[in-house]
Amino acid sequence: MASTVTPLFPAAIFCCSTNSPSGTSTFSSSSNPIPTRRLKAEHTDAGHLRANTTKRTDGFSAENMRRFEKIRDNGAPATRPFSLEDPENRRSVKDYLEQTKDLVRSVDGGPPRWFSPLDCAAFSRLNDSPLLLFLPGIDGVGLGLIMHYKKLGEIFDVWCLHIPVKDRTPFSELVKLVEKTVRSEHHRSPNRPIYLVGETIGACLALSVAALNPDIDLVLILANPGTSFRQSQLQLLIPLLEVAPESFQLSLPYMLSLVSGDSLRMVEAIFQQGLPLPMTIGELSSDLVAMSSYLPVLADILPTKTLLWKLQMLKSASAFSNSRLHAVKAETLIISSGRDVLLPSQKEATRLHQLLPNCMIRNFEDTGHFIFLEDDVDLVTIIKSTSFYRRSRHPDYVFDYIPPTPSEFKKIMESNQWIYVATSPVMLSTLDTGKIVRGLAGIPSEGPVLFVGYHMLLGIDLAPLVAQLLIERNILLRGIAHPMMFMNLQKGTLREFSSFDTYRIMGAVPVSGKNIYKLFSSKSHVLLYPGGMREALHRKGEEYKLFWPEQSEFVRMAARFGAKIIPFGVVGEDDIGEVFFDYEDQIKIPYLRDQIEELTNQVVKLRNDTNGEVANQPVHLPGILPKLPGRFYYYFGKPIETEGRKHELRDREKSHELYLQVKSEVERCIAYLKEKREKDRYRNILPRLVYQATNGFTSEVPTFEI
Template identity: 70%
Template sequence: MAATGATLVTVGLPPVSRREISSAAGKFKATPISAQLSSISTEQSPLNLAENVKFGKKSGTKTISKVLDDSEIERLSIKDFLERSKDMIRSDGGPPRWFSPLECGSRLKDSPLLLSLPGIDGVGLGLLLHHQRLGKIFDIWCLHIPVMDQTPFRDLVRLVERTVKSESSRSPNRPIYLVGESFGGCLALAVAALNPDIDFVLILSNPATSFRKSQLQPLIPLLEVLPEQLQYNLPYILSLLTGDPLRMAAASVQKGLPLQQTVGELSQNLVALLPFLFVLADILPRESLLWKLKMLRSASSFANSRLHAIKAQTLILASGRDQLLPSEEEAERLFLALPKCQIRKFKDSGHTLLMEDGLDLVTIIKGTSFYRRAKYLDYVSDYLPPTVSEFKEAYESYRWLDIAASPVTLSTLENGKIVRGLAGIPCEGPVVFVGYHMLLGWELAPMLARILVERNILVRGIAHPLMFGKLSEGMLPDLSTYDAFRIMGAVPVSATNFYKLLSSRSHILLYPGGVREALHRKGEEYKLFWPEQSEFVRMAARFGAKIIPFGVVGEDDISEVFLDYDDLMKMPYFKGQIEELNKEAARLRTDVDGEVANQDLHLPGILPKFPGRFYFMFGKPIETEGKKLELREKQKAHELYLHVKSEVEKNIAYLKEKRENDPYRNLLPRLVYQATEGFTSEVPTFEL
């Protein structure tokens, strides 16, 4: 979580951890984190994946406190879609209606309702590949429109309206999710526009609001004159336009297999696609297809004329290779037209995005912070921990840093003994980690990954608000840049969120130095920029939290600042860029003075060095249990605050001294050692 620089720089209250789990103090595994991650499985793993749901006594709702194992969830496939589609159209007849998928199973208490609105096929199985995971956090209803049904668009809107009004009156404090693909996107927008007072969350996959620019539009006059005997060619043409059948068949070509094996797999895949074409022909016979294309034209026009009335929170999923609709262009248009809209782009995907393997809608919802069970998002109670696969994917971007820096972790037991590994970190929360913020936050990914893998403690981050929204569009990175941080538990900095995390007995990571420390100037390595007031001590004492001071060194072994904030502000061009950049993000610490008040975001000029090594030292836990009344006094709280600060400085000094005796401090000796002992072997370090 370092590469984005100031992006996860936390202020006053930072990346925080989730609740404890039971991985007892245990032995330190002599295996690099990268090797541990690659070997994570259901049966044997540093992560204790069993018993991952606990029930909160106060609220009575489920509280998930561990990384979740998703290996037992059997992902459905296109084959399942074909089989179920055949069953549904075989018994067709009757009006459009709702059904709830059997494979959804049990779900969290107070889960919101999710209405799945179909594409032009009307079957209602567009979310089939996602039903099992979605069913754990939503109450799912799917709309089925029979093959030969010719219900007008406006009547379909009324059908959905009746449902949302009824369900909204039954659960007025819960949002209703409308997930629409293609035609379903128009239907969702129309319902939201006509019911602005209902709390909707819209998730639109390649919405067909751009139908007038679509390659489908010319098919309408063609279908009106096409001989009946040629109707079976149309689904084939449509399937090729989507790109999905060829994409599925050619999947083996991208695996880098030998030519003979590639040809064999490609042939088998093409044969397997034949049922797809026949089922598609049954779903979209000529008469039905002509009706639905005309309805799609009407739906697009209806939705576009009412965009101004939509107040709903909206997420648009846009494919870069949608050969039916100009989906990326349309997403940008809708983004400007809708007040609360986000976009996620999938440059290599086709029109039927939600049917493609490798895409997980739940992960997208979590990454965009679109999951909530009440009127407003609660970053603590609505949080869904990452699955093992989500954790591995999030970590993959930073794996290079872990390999290059080969971190050494030390912790301190309650008796004061320093040990290798993280046995000194208490499993029971609340725990507040307080420490030094490296340049650009480079320490975050390796540190948080180790705590999670070795201790099964998910560290959640109270992070800079720019990760959750921007005041305006401009130079700041797109919000999608931070999806992985939100999946891993980052929350916006606020006293309220800090309070909630403490009350839920979380492990909380706190950087009092914030942006000023993570974007320090030349020659300021390992200097703390903490505010004068003891902003976290009294609240921590209110919940009896343990405070763990920690130090981290190594940034000076991998980089050097050659152009800092002071240098940049002397150059008119860069000064203007910094001023523009900081207009887009919320300002922090506007109520304090001194150096720590300078929270300006900028990107310093950095020269890389031949990689050295990272060292982490977690000090002895400082107890606040039973000191609630004592630490209400500002003077007492301030004394403890200064004690924590001095412990952080002592940990940094200890590491700086000890690393001088590490024979593997530099990259070359480490590579030689691993070439001899094996890549999965842990590289030794200094003697304790």
């Protein structure tokens, strides 16, 4: 499964208030109110969606600065550590069915209409939040994002399309409805992107609207798009339903398959393989009773004639959108399920990726057709991890950034837990007095702070470093990253780098002087590896060797904002693995040489603003021979002050002297750790395991005397 939250290990490379339209009414029955707000059913009122943008001045709006100050304050060291508790309390499939029952039975007919979920409107969002229009799938209810309302409502202005069960609006008219809304909102806020999130039929709607409006800034998020209808088994149902009597109802397994992949797998296990082993009779009975109570709801959503109409619409929608794919220029993210029994979604995602010019894929192997109703799928996390969130025409990796939630960070920690177990990291810092202490007490609380250090092989030092700063000091470290982590590879080159998703969630930004400037101006804690890819992908026998460029630009930038510079070293890569198949070996193999050259050329084009040896390093993945795990050691030197030295360090010679001082300090930190670790009797994993078995596996393992 290509999970959204992935380990930090693989090839980490860092381098140098909603207003409802006038005249609307509550969209509910008086006896059982639905948590939604309604737009009038008339299509002309679609333009009343809230659109409120803030003008920018020289790239920094007042709203941007206030927003980032809030992020900075939340990420700055506080009196308590970062909490791993999950306060989200997401809704469930049961909530979807409960609200669907009320919604379907309270709205008998009428044309399609928009509504805004109160779950979204209740949360405080930014004044310039982008608009998100949800286009439902075959159910047409519009509640498909119910499990995501809380997080979506914090960063989007969310509106959902509801298509009543008895409505027979053809697909072409639905396209016009959505297009009219999009054009109206674009006219009101031309600099604000509009997100179209669609599943199945809704995905076809989104593609069609994007094809007809290439001049509007649209971002498409397509879940299991219905463009693959001709390759699905669903088309076989059309002739069956055409002759079926009114009383005909679908079987229990099929009805449940429309709800969630987990329900489908439960039913398959019951009807095909007997009871699942982990499930007791009591659990099975309660599940079946709970689900069976909602069968009338499912029948209300898709009665026989409505299902026939929806399948016929899906057929026309697929043809309509496929004929216009060549005109789609919008930024597109395709989310596909590996266990979609209704459509060949993963094959279709690959096909669309080849046809759409600006397209990215995220595959989820263990999910069913209605992926947004799966417990393990978080739409906001997917958007954040793919860098698809922006509030203006151009992405701003600094001011558009949304810090990780406790649940996101917890998943990242769990996926990297093996690094902590295998390496038991030791972290040392230096107080203002020059005293070395274990822990991170010597790290300055107030930014801006620039961490400058050695980049360990494959960046495997990153997970403990970033996580420990957040846990122990509540400091969110923003890494200056190689642009390859943000690039959309050319078609047919390599698969999408979903392994980089974690870095984007944790705040990495592409290397550029503009981004560093913004980070310092927002008083962030910034991580920079001047040696970049050359250090992280070093050759055999080059461990702990610095490959820094001649330029000292980061010194002058730090001095401009009075940032403290913290040189640091890290050792331990030689205790867990050894390079045996490096770049020199790989270029001797024609196939690998061609792959390296092609990917390197793409990266060089992306970095056309950077020159020099470090900027043009070949991109490859060295072969590593694992060892019995040793231990990681981090040493943060005494902070170097640049406050008040802005004019002094404008002089190139003076700034270069400080640059060499920082480099020398990093080398000193590495030398100190290499010497001291020889006296650590817990350097090997076996003594550490014995110690933890005796003293508790959560106990801190001792190390050398400081």
